[in-house]
Amino acid sequence: KLGMAYKKDDNFGEWYSEVVVNSEMIEYYDISGCYILRPWAMEIWELLKEFFDAEIKKLKLKPYYFPLFVTENVLQKEKDHIEGFAPEVAWVTKSGKSDLEAPIAIRPTSETVMYPYFSKWIRSHRDLPLRCNQWCNVVRWEFSNPTPFIRSREFLWQEGHTAFATKEEADEEVLQILELYRRIYEEFLAVPVSKGRKSEMEKFAGGLYTTSVEAFIPNTGRGIQGATSHCLGQNFAKMFDITFENEKGAREMVWQNSWAYTTRSIGVMVMAHGDDKGLVLPPRVAPIQVIVIPVPYKDADTTAIKEACESAVYTLNESGFRADLDTRENYSPGWKYSHWEMKGVPLRIEIGPKDLANQQVRVVRRDNGAKVDIPAANLVEEVKALLDEIQANLLKTAKEKRDACIEVIHTWDEFTTALNNKRLILAPWCDEEEVEKDVKARTKGDLGAAKTLCTPFDQPELPEGTLCFASGKPAKKWSFWGRSY
Ligand SMILES: O=C1CCCN[C@@H]1CCCn1cnc2cc(F)c(Cl)cc2c1=O
Numbered sequence: 001k002l003g004m005a006y007k008k009d010d011n012f013g014e015w016y017s018e019v020v021v022n023s024e025m026i027e028y029y030d031i032s033g034c035y036i037l038r039p040w041a042m043e044i045w046e047l048l049k050e051f052f053d054a055e056i057k058k059l060k061l062k063p064y065y066f067p068l069f070v071t072e073n074v075l076q077k078e079k080d081h082i083e084g085f086a087p088e089v090a091w092v093t094k095s096g097k098s099d100l101e102a103p104i105a106i107r108p109t110s111e112t113v114m115y116p117y118f119s120k121w122i123r124s125h126r127d128l129p130l131r132c133n134q135w136c137n138v139v140r141w142e143f144s145n146p147t148p149f150i151r152s153r154e155f156l157w158q159e160g161h162t163a164f165a166t167k168e169e170a171d172e173e174v175l176q177i178l179e180l181y182r183r184i185y186e187e188f189l190a191v192p193v194s195k196g197r198k199s200e201m202e203k204f205a206g207g208l209y210t211t212s213v214e215a216f217i218p219n220t221g222r223g224i225q226g227a228t229s230h231c232l233g234q235n236f237a238k239m240f241d242i243t244f245e246n247e248k249g250a251r252e253m254v255w256q257n258s259w260a261y262t263t264r265s266i267g268v269m270v271m272a273h274g275d276d277k278g279l280v281l282p283p284r285v286a287p288i289q290v291i292v293i294p295v296p297y298k299d300a301d302t303t304a305i306k307e308a309c310e311s312a313v314y315t316l317n318e319s320g321f322r323a324d325l326d327t328r329e330n331y332s333p334g335w336k337y338s339h340w341e342m343k344g345v346p347l348r349i350e351i352g353p354k355d356l357a358n359q360q361v362r363v364v365r366r367d368n369g370a371k372v373d374i375p376a377a378n379l380v381e382e383v384k385a386l387l388d389e390i391q392a393n394l395l396k397t398a399k400e401k402r403d404a405c406i407e408v409i410h411t412w413d414e415f416t417t418a419l420n421n422k423r424l425i426l427a428p429w430c431d432e433e434e435v436e437k438d439v440k441a442r443t444k445g446d447l448g449a450a451k452t453l454c455t456p457f458d459q460p461e462l463p464e465g466t467l468c469f470a471s472g473k474p475a476k477k478w479s480f481w482g483r484s485y
């Protein structure tokens with residue numbers, strides 16, 4: 001299938017759905033909210049996993065795998081924080097024709113699966129820190145509009161669950177992990193994010209505080225949580241009796257963290273960089289970074305051209321790049337150009353008789369369409385330079401687009417105007433939950449209500465006497481507000 005039926009700026013939802021299918025990342029499935037992740041998506045997930053797993057191993061995380069299933073009474077353990085989630089829990093009630101004695105839940109997250117065993121394994125301060133990470137799927141039977149990668153009923157993630165003797169250690173790790181999430185988005189996916197703290201209303205109810213990296217989708221004017229790193233305090237230690245004997249022989253509760261990022265990150269990348277030719281991949285997550293295409297000419301030496309293509313691919317792969325060639329006889333060069341543009345491959349190399357004669361190759365950038373002829377002898381360093389430039393250019397462009405959407409406001413009228421203009425709003429806030437609830441109530445509608453996205457760690461100066469845009473009370477902080485996914 002060549003070409004896009006929808007334009008990104010005309011019909012974003014249809015454009016997105018078409019890109020993820022035409023680029024062969026996603027196949028729709030006959031259960032709503034469930035999608036098949038094809039190699040073009042899984043290879044990206046695996047490149048991110050390779051980076052993140054190596055980094056958390058440096059932080060001494062150990063790999064675990066806990067069961068997919070959790071009993072009803074264990075899941076109900078902390079009913080306060082799950083009562084809001086109950087509708088999205090999927091239950092197994094039968095095996096074959098017979099009913100199970102008690103229904104079994106499919107994990108929507110693994111606190112209740114893991115923490116009874118943390119309680120068993122942690123006895124002494126010598127058992128701490130406990131650092132557990134698992135790569136797995138989770139199921140949440142969401143009802144709001146399902147979107148590939150962004151909101152699905154099953155998704156892949158990593159969930160880290162750690163336990164420390166002191167709050168200081170927990171606080172430090174929360175931020176170490178958050179920095180890794182920033183790197184995932186900015187250094188790999190080329191998506192700008194803001195690090196910050198969630199409000200008391202938006203945080204994980206079972207925890208002490210939540211930090212997150214927040215992205216923004218200019219086309220819809222919606223914020224989106226990129227990843228989250230919670231300090232749980234001693235809340236779960238109390239619930240699950242996770243205590244340790246300290247050096248002085250006294251019994252204390254542990255301090256815990258939990259943190260996750262998901263396959264949603266891939267969808268955010270697609271939305272940020274895609275264009276009307278399809279996907280645009282940042283080189284660091286491109287399964288194929290360079291596609292080499294022979295351009296045969298009627299009586300030209302097709303064998304020599306093909307050999308030149310093979311040698312270019314070999315040289316690039318030997319130098320650590322992910323290069324491939326498309327020598328399929330049944331497709332024209334033109335068809336191949338469109339196909340690999342749809343798949344978002346960062347660089348295309350064309351080799352025809354003229355290129356062969358001049359001992360050069362024609363290189364075409366996917367991000368800006370620039371064409372450049374480079375001497376075959378300089379292939380490796382020129383490709384490296386181009387891929388680095390594409391990676392940097394994608395982040396720079398996405399940052400400029402996101403920054404252009406940020407609007408600093410001071411009054412309610414400015415707030416509602418900015419909201420209707422699909423802005424990412426930076427507003428002075430009195431930090432009162434009642435006001436947050438009030439803003440939600442005053443802005444609810446079919447596009448969804450406005451909410452706080454995070455209070456950025458990077459706080460602009462707050463002049464003395466600045467008032468909260470919504471309550472008129474003295475403002476305490478600048479927070480990002482907006483509609484969200
Ligand atoms: O975000 C993370 C990082 C990784 C480990 N978990 C936490 C909190 C997850 C919140 N959350 C999110 N969604 C949930 C959905 C549910 F159906 C139930 Cl029962 C519970 C939850 C729930 O606790």
Ligand SMILES: [Mg+2]
Pocket residue numbers: 140
């Ligand atoms: Mg949810």
